[in-house]
Amino acid sequence: MFVWIPVFPLLGTLLNGLFGIKYFSRRAVHSIAVGMAGMSFLASVASFIGLLSSSEPSTVKTLFTWIPGSLVHLLGGRAAQVSFDLAFRYDSLTAVMTLVVTGVGLLIHIYSIGYMSHDKSYARFFAYMNLFTFAMLILVLGANLAVMFIGWEGVGLCSYLLIGFWFTKDAAANAGKKAFVTNRVGDFGFLLGLGLLIVTLGTLDTAGITAAAEGGLLSPGLATAAALLLFLGATGKSAQIPLYTWLPDAMEGPTPVSALIHAATMVTAGVYMVARLHALFTLSGTALTVVAVVGVLTAVYAATMGLVQNDIKRVLAYSTISQIGYMFVGLGVGAFSAGVFHLMTHAFFKSLLFLAAGSVIHALSGEQDMRKMGGLRHRLPRTYPVFLIGALAIAGVPGLSGFFSKDEILTAAFASKHYFVWALGLVGAALTAFYMFRLIFLTFFGAERLDPDVGRHLHESPRVMTLPLQVLAFLAVAGGYIGLPHVLGGGAWFGKFLSTSTGAHEIEISGGAELLLMFVSAAIGIAGILAAYFVYAKKAGAPAARFAERFRTLTKIVSHKYYVDDFYSHVIVGGVKKLGLALGWFDAHVVDGVVNGAAALVRRLSKISIGFDQEVVDGAVNGIGSVSRLISQGLRGLQTGFVYNYALSIVIGIVIIISLVVTIL
Amino acid sequence: MIPINAVFGLGLLLFFIGLFGVLFRKNLVIMLMSLELLLNGVNIIFAGLSHSLKSPRGAIFALFVILVAVSEAAVGFALVLSYFRSKKTYDVDEMNELKG
Amino acid sequence: MINVLIFYFFAALALVSAILVIVQKNAMRSVLYLAFTVLSTAGIFLSLQAEYLAAIQVLVYGGGIVVLYIFVIIIVNLQEIKAERRKMFPKLFIFTLPAVLLVQIVNVLFTNRSTPPAGTETGLDFRTMAEMLFTNYLVPFELASILLLAVLVGAVIIARRRLVNDPD
Numbered sequence: 001m002f003v004w005i006p007v008f009p010l011l012g013t014l015l016n017g018l019f020g021i022k023y024f025s026r027r028a029v030h031s032i033a034v035g036m037a038g039m040s041f042l043a044s045v046a047s048f049i050g051l052l053s054s055s056e057p058s059t060v061k062t063l064f065t066w067i068p069g070s071l072v073h074l075l076g077g078r079a080a081q082v083s084f085d086l087a088f089r090y091d092s093l094t095a096v097m098t099l100v101v102t103g104v105g106l107l108i109h110i111y112s113i114g115y116m117s118h119d120k121s122y123a124r125f126f127a128y129m130n131l132f133t134f135a136m137l138i139l140v141l142g143a144n145l146a147v148m149f150i151g152w153e154g155v156g157l158c159s160y161l162l163i164g165f166w167f168t169k170d171a172a173a174n175a176g177k178k179a180f181v182t183n184r185v186g187d188f189g190f191l192l193g194l195g196l197l198i199v200t201l202g203t204l205d206t207a208g209i210t211a212a213a214e215g216g217l218l219s220p221g222l223a224t225a226a227a228l229l230l231f232l233g234a235t236g237k238s239a240q241i242p243l244y245t246w247l248p249d250a251m252e253g254p255t256p257v258s259a260l261i262h263a264a265t266m267v268t269a270g271v272y273m274v275a276r277l278h279a280l281f282t283l284s285g286t287a288l289t290v291v292a293v294v295g296v297l298t299a300v301y302a303a304t305m306g307l308v309q310n311d312i313k314r315v316l317a318y319s320t321i322s323q324i325g326y327m328f329v330g331l332g333v334g335a336f337s338a339g340v341f342h343l344m345t346h347a348f349f350k351s352l353l354f355l356a357a358g359s360v361i362h363a364l365s366g367e368q369d370m371r372k373m374g375g376l377r378h379r380l381p382r383t384y385p386v387f388l389i390g391a392l393a394i395a396g397v398p399g400l401s402g403f404f405s406k407d408e409i410l411t412a413a414f415a416s417k418h419y420f421v422w423a424l425g426l427v428g429a430a431l432t433a434f435y436m437f438r439l440i441f442l443t444f445f446g447a448e449r450l451d452p453d454v455g456r457h458l459h460e461s462p463r464v465m466t467l468p469l470q471v472l473a474f475l476a477v478a479g480g481y482i483g484l485p486h487v488l489g490g491g492a493w494f495g496k497f498l499s500t501s502t503g504a505h506e507i508e509i510s511g512g513a514e515l516l517l518m519f520v521s522a523a524i525g526i527a528g529i530l531a532a533y534f535v536y537a538k539k540a541g542a543p544a545a546r547f548a549e550r551f552r553t554l555t556k557i558v559s560h561k562y563y564v565d566d567f568y569s570h571v572i573v574g575g576v577k578k579l580g581l582a583l584g585w586f587d588a589h590v591v592d593g594v595v596n597g598a599a600a601l602v603r604r605l606s607k608i609s610i611g612f613d614q615e616v617v618d619g620a621v622n623g624i625g626s627v628s629r630l631i632s633q634g635l636r637g638l639q640t641g642f643v644y645n646y647a648l649s650i651v652i653g654i655v656i657i658i659s660l661v662v663t664i665l
Numbered sequence: 666m667i668p669i670n671a672v673f674g675l676g677l678l679l680f681f682i683g684l685f686g687v688l689f690r691k692n693l694v695i696m697l698m699s700l701e702l703l704l705n706g707v708n709i710i711f712a713g714l715s716h717s718l719k720s721p722r723g724a725i726f727a728l729f730v731i732l733v734a735v736s737e738a739a740v741g742f743a744l745v746l747s748y749f750r751s752k753k754t755y756d757v758d759e760m761n762e763l764k765g
Numbered sequence: 766m767i768n769v770l771i772f773y774f775f776a777a778l779a780l781v782s783a784i785l786v787i788v789q790k791n792a793m794r795s796v797l798y799l800a801f802t803v804l805s806t807a808g809i810f811l812s813l814q815a816e817y818l819a820a821i822q823v824l825v826y827g828g829g830i831v832v833l834y835i836f837v838i839i840i841v842n843l844q845e846i847k848a849e850r851r852k853m854f855p856k857l858f859i860f861t862l863p864a865v866l867l868v869q870i871v872n873v874l875f876t877n878r879s880t881p882p883a884g885t886e887t888g889l890d891f892r893t894m895a896e897m898l899f900t901n902y903l904v905p906f907e908l909a910s911i912l913l914l915a916v917l918v919g920a921v922i923i924a925r926r927r928l929v930n931d932p933d
Contacts, residue, residue: 647687647696651862658869667772667813673874675776675809677867679783679802684863686787694792694838698799701830702783705806708818716813721894724815725902731825732909736916738830742837743924749841 002047002090003061005040005098006137012036012130020123030113033126037109037133041102048095058091058207060143067146080202089143089206092497096340097140097272100347104264105133107468111355112256114465115362119254125165129260132158136265140272145194145204148273152190152237155266156183162261163253175249182246186236193229196222206276213279220284227280227287231294234270239321240298240328245568247321251313255358258313263320263350268343271327278336292332292413296424299325303431307438311368312357315439319394320350322428326409329421335412342405348479349393349402352472356387359461359469360443364450370442372451377444379458382466384444386473391440393476395433396525401480403522411517426524433528441536672713679706697741704734768812775808792838800831814889 012033020029051059062085069083109129116125135158139151157180164176197204200222201212212218234240239247239262250262261267274281274291281287299322306318323346330339361368363380377384393402406429413422450458460466638649679702686699708727715723782801789795803826810819898906 644688644691648862651684651688651866655862655866655869658866658873662869662873667769670875671772671776672813675779677870677874678780681863681867682780682783682787684866688863690787692792694834694841695787695789695795698795698834699787701799701826702786702802705779705802705826708822709806709809712810712813712815712818715815715889719889721889721897724818724889724894725898727815727818728821728898729905729909731821732913735825735829736912738833739916739920740923742833743920743922745837746840746924 002043002050002059002094002098002141003063003088005043005047005102006134006141008036008039008043009130009133009137013127013134016123016130017127020127021121024123026117026122029123029126030109033130034106034109034113036130037102037106040133040137041099041106044095044098044102047090048099051090051092051095058089058094060087060089060207062087062143074199074202082198082202084144084146084204086147087143087205088141088147090141093272093275093340094140096344096497098137100344101133101136101140101265104347104351104472105129105260107471108256108260108264108351108355111259111358111465111468112254114462115256115358116254121165125162125254128158128161128165129256132162132261132266136269139269142206144206145197145209148206148276149190149194152233152269152273153187155261155269156180156187156237159183159250159261159266162257163250165253165257169252171249172252175246175252179246179250182243183236186233186243189229189232189236191233193226193233196226196229200226209277210279213283218280218283220286223280224284224286227277227284228290230273230277230280231270231287231291234273234328235294236270237273238267238270238324238328240270240294240325241301244298244302244321248314248317251311251317255313255354255361258317259351259354259358262317263354264347267320267324268327268347271324271331271339271343274328274331275336275340278331281331282334288332288334290332292329292418292421295325295328295330295332296421296428297325298322299329299428300424300431303428303435306435307431310370312360312370312373312439312443313354313368315370315435316350316353316357319353319432319436322432323350323394326406326425326428329413329425330409333409333413333416333418333421335409335416338405338408338412342409345393345401345405345476345479348472349390349400349476352386352469352476353390353394355465355469355472356383356390359383359465360387362461362465363458365453365457367451370439372449373443374446374450375444375448380444380460382460383469386466386469387444388440389473389476391436395436395529396429396521397529398518398522400477402476403525404480407518407521410521411514414513414517426521429521430524430528433525434532437529437532438536441532446536667713667716669713669717672716673710676706676708676710676713679703679709682706693745697738697745700741701734701738704730768814772809772812775805775812779805779809793835796831796834796838799834800827803827803831817891817894 012035015032016024016029020032024032064086065083066086067084069081071079071081073079109126112125112129116122119125132155135151135154137151139148139155142148142151160176160180163179164173166172167176194204197209200218201209203209203212213223232243236243247262247267251258253261281291302318302321302325306315306322309315309318323342327339327342327346330336330342360373360376360380360383363376363383364373367373389400393400396403396406410422410425410429413419413425683699683702683704683706686702687696690696690699708730711723711727711730713723715721715727779802782798782805785798786795786802789798803822807819807822807827810816810822
């Protein structure tokens with residue numbers, strides 16, 4: 001059954017892509033796209049139900065052998081038949097991912113009907129969206145890393161296509177390129193990791209890897225190397241340090257794209273991959289630590305940058321980077337299910353936030369700068385509430401989903417004695433709350449700073465857009481309860497459910513300590529909200545402005561994204577470009593010089609040969625002709641025409657013959 | 666018996682008389698007649714040899730020589746006639762159109 | 766004995782007539798002397814006991830060629846030609862070469878020869894000659910007849926007048 005899940009989006013892509021652009025009406029296009037997304041969701045639900053009711057924790061369906069077996073000599077002396085099948089696995093982790101992808105995806109597809117209704121490349125958009133869904137599903141359904149890699153590359157491609165959807169705009173095209181290239185750098189690490197796994201284990205099957213890692217077939221050193229290489233790929237895909245720079249630029253794409261790809265799904269691919277290979281990562285303590293540290297650093301780092309952004313979508317972009325950092329923290333401290341839990345809740349509230357922001361932008365006829373917004377909460381009565389819910393969720397206000405997932409991560413960090421990580425995580429939480437509510441207050445509260453034109457055209461979004469928002473808002477609130485921890489009376493069903501695929505993780509912490517930690521993180525979140533309220537709502541951002549004045553250099557650095565982007569483009573990209581130019585010069589001058597020199601030499605030799613031919617050879621031929629002519633001139637004299645001369649010649653002839661005969665005889 | 670050397674001498678003399686006639690005369694017809702003399706001389710030698718060797722082979726050969734002489738004479742006359750009709754001369758010194 | 770005398774008589778006659786042939790200015794007279802020469806040669810043949818040959822000589826040479834010559838002279842209307850002096854150099858050549866030839870031939874003819882093989886002595890009579898002609902020399906005999914045919918046709922073609930509508 002679960003094999004059917006990716007089939008529907010693929011069908012949708014083919015139909016819309018091949019025919020939709022030319023022949024279908026808008027209604028047909030979005031019906032197909034949304035219909036397929038819906039079918040895919042239904043299939044996911046059916047598979048989920050099937051999994052719940054079956055006793056098998058995981059099912060594998062092999063379609064065919066993709067790369068047939070060949071003998072590979074592994075490190076360590078063994079030899080194994082290495083082959084890759086096109087196979088899919090469905091287990092609890094897959095169930096969570098497919099439900100999130102198809103469910104949130106379906107809502108976003110519905111939203112897009114309204115958002116993209118004015119766009120002229122309607123069919124192309126939906127074709128790409130379906131294609132992305134297909135690729136992401138392949139990624140999560142893959143039974144071995146090779147199939148996962150297909151999906152991995154596929155989502156990267158779709159990200160490029162969708163970010164640069166409005167490719168006539170330079171900024172969009174460049175952003176798409178940047179995303180793809182940055183991803184590529186990460187994929188390089190991913191491929192190296194794959195190669196390392198092949199030569200050490202002889203298989204890329206995730207179950208096989210898990211078995212090998214747990215069975216001790218893998219040395220920690222090799223495990224660390226492989227894990228770190230794979231994690232490099234994850235940083236590219238999931239926009240962590242050092243490969244995060246593409247995500248803010250990716251906001252050039254349409255807002256539904258940002259919601260789907262850069263909030264809910266693609267950026268979570270890295271998290272999924274680490275969770276899938278939990279055994280491998282667990283084997284290497286170093287790798288886990290790296291993951292956690294990178295995650296928390298990214299979380300804080302991105303949050304600081306979110307503080308100074310003025311574009312509403314950019315704030316959300318940095319927020320995404322930051323939240324994914326949290327997911328990696330969860331993974332890095334060993335709480336794999338916690339990380340996945342946060343993935344799910346983040347999908348809910350982040351896509352909600354993006355879509356709601358899209359609604360605001362749509363209402364404001366394309367305005368994205370928060371400095372030109374304000375006081376919209378009365379003007380957008382349907383958008384404002386859901387936006388607020390999303391913001392509350394991300395800030396970690398208790399009762400909403402974000403609180404439960406973030407808290408679980410922080411508790412796990414504390415419990416596994418990663419105190420530094422925990423502390424930084426708290427700082428990040430505070431910052432998150434602060435910048436999020438800065439956004440809320442700037443956008444929805446205070447005096448209206450709108451452009452007059454924009455103000456006149458202000459209108460609430462159509463039903464087709466606000467309905468998905470409301471569904472997501474509901475999920476953002478209620479979605480956390482499936483992971484309600486024991487200490488609060490819940491059954492922690494999420495963790496239990498996921499433990500079949502990510503391994504059970506026991507947190508050694510007393511109930512009291514857990515409650516205390518919960519209280520602390522809640523307090524931090526609320527403190528952040530209040531601080532934002534004071535600065536932006538009460539005092540209209542004056543304290544912030546003063547802060548910026550006093551710490552002008554700091555502000556400058558942060559608002560220039562710590563100059564990381566500039567560093568990358570000048571040093572790395574510029575360096576590569578210079579190398580390319582140098583090599584090009586070398587080729588043009590040195591290599592071509594040799595070639596041209598050889599050609600000149602040949603030309604000179606041929607001139608000599610021509611001369612030889614003309615003088616000597618022709619001379620000989622002409623000479624022969626001259627000799628013939630001389631002889632014939634001489635012999636002509638014999639033909640006098642006089643008969644008696646001929647008679648005389650006869651006589652002479654007779655004389656000669658007789659002399660000859662006589663002498664011979 | 667006729668001494669063979671006498672026959673030889675006679676034949677030779679006739680031959681050379683004919684030869685001189687061919688080389689020295691300018692009249693085409695007389696040149697041709699001298700040719701006949703040549704052939705006659707040769708025939709005499711053949712007959713003499715036939716006589717001395719008591720074999721008819723010489724005579725047969727002489728017969729053939731006469732045959733060829735007749736053919737050649739006939740053709741030669743035809744040529745002379747046709748040449749004379751166009752050129753109106755039989756002076757061999759003026760017959761130099763084959764000059765190469 | 767008579768043979769020898771006849772031979773010498775005819776020999777002398779032949780020589781004289783031959784010389785007269787080549788020195789005459791008048792073509793008609795040359796022809797006359799040619800006739801004499803031919804008949805003398807026939808006589809020589811008789812004395813050499815080649816009767817058939819003598820007969821053929823008279824018939825063919827005398828009756829055919831000499832007559833032919835006379836006809837040609839009449840048709841061509843031969844006039845006397847004034848002898849022009851040739852240059853010295855050719856004359857010298859003309860004398861020396863025949864002289865050399867003469868010396869050579871004399872050399873060949875008058876040196877001693879080996880005796881011919883025995884089987885060639887078959888007799889000079891006419892019957893033997895005829896037999897030999899029709900057995901050993903049959904092919905040349907037939908070829909000769911073809912030759913005569915060719916000459917007949919060729920001479921006619923060469924000598925005929927050019928007609929106005931002549932396809933040749």
